[in-house]
Amino acid sequence: MTEPISTTAPTEPRASRPQRERTLKSKKTGPDAAPGIRGATSIADGVVEKIAGMAAREVPGVHALGGGFARTMGAVRGMVPGGRTSVGHGVKVEVGERQSAIDLAVVVEYGFAIADVAAEVRENVIAGVERMTGLEVVEVNIAVNDVHLPYEEEEGTPEGRVQ
Known part of the structure; x- marks a missing residue:
């Protein structure tokens, strides 16, 4: 024998309705919402380049950033009225959603241990970028391009017979 088939649709239990409302309330928007879900x-x-450049320049023993040509162009730009040298010279970065990688070209002052200066630059750059941006710095590669000797002229110093 066959059982009779019910034609009435099952009703939703009333207990689940308040639960659904609670779920909607937990995804608040407006001033009470968590900042992470509001944008x-x-x-x-360029922002990471500037932060890394400033952090690298803070380290004792770092004379300048950039290779010879970049430093020359920066000095020329600094002599032009209204021109400014960029703190991002000698810094290249790759920025992802959560991570960044940084390459630095450094000129070290004569008399400083290059390995120690490089280690301190690496630590300072990582700390500065991670603190200011929240990005994880996965690597900081440092290329020491030159050593600044005490008797070398400063970049941007006007040359001429009369000073």
């Missing part, structure tokens, strides 16, 4: 933040490569 996105993107950080440009």
Whole structure:
């Protein structure tokens, strides 16, 4: 024998309705919502370059950043009225959503241990970039391009017979 088929649709239990409302309330928007769900933040490569450049220059023993040509162009730019030298010279970065990689070209002052200066630059750059941006710094590669000798002229010093 066959059992009769019910034609009435099953009703939703009333207990599940308040639970669904609680779920909707937990995804608040407005001033009470967590900042992480109220928008996105993107950080440009140039921002990380500036932070890394400033952090590297803070280390004792770092004379300048950049290779010879970049430093020359920076000195020329600094002599032009209204021109400014960029703190990002000698810094290249790759920025992802959560991580960054940094390459630095450094000129070290004569008399400083290059390995010690490089280690301190690496630590300072990582700390500065991670603190200011929240990005994880996966690597800081340092290329020491030159050693600044005490008797070498400063870049940007005007040359001429009369000073």
